Amino acid sequence: MSSTASETPLSLHLNHASVMTAALDEAVEFYEKLIGLELRIVEDDPIREGRRRAMLTDSSGNDVLEIIEMSELAHPSVPGRGSVHHLGFSLSPSEWKALRSRLDAAGYSYQETMNRLFVRDADGLVLEIEQEPSS
Numbered sequence: 001m002s003s004t005a006s007e008t009p010l011s012l013h014l015n016h017a018s019v020m021t022a023a024l025d026e027a028v029e030f031y032e033k034l035i036g037l038e039l040r041i042v043e044d045d046p047i048r049e050g051r052r053r054a055m056l057t058d059s060s061g062n063d064v065l066e067i068i069e070m071s072e073l074a075h076p077s078v079p080g081r082g083s084v085h086h087l088g089f090s091l092s093p094s095e096w097k098a099l100r101s102r103l104d105a106a107g108y109s110y111q112e113t114m115n116r117l118f119v120r121d122a123d124g125l126v127l128e129i130e131q132e133p134s135s
Helices: 024-035 093-106
Strands: 013-021 038-044 052-057 063-069 084-091 111-113 116-120 126-131
Touching: 013 024, 013 126, 024 038, 024 052, 024 063, 063 084, 084 093, 093 116, 093 126
Parallel strands: 013 063, 084 126
Antiparallel strands: 013 084, 038 052, 052 063, 111 116, 116 126
């Protein structure tokens, strides 16, 4: 799909990548101690009730990795351990609303939760697009 002159490019930037793990503490330790990311927070997941998540930052303090605890993945026969769960992007509030309008106009399916749009790409990968805080 190519863009047309009437479409205005969004200033979309990658906000974070998200991975699933059966062992949150071990995953955090790996990314913190071996890879060199900094742990910002371990908390109850604000979107997935009953789960914990960790947010890790780069050396500039930018969130780059969300690790979601999914204990059901512990059994080796369950696929998905360590896989990318979703890519997180952020947009200004006005661009976020414009994107939502484009999705609506195209009849493209998405879910909206807590100022976040969850949409799947052509291969089924989930994209989370959140509104940046208003300045």
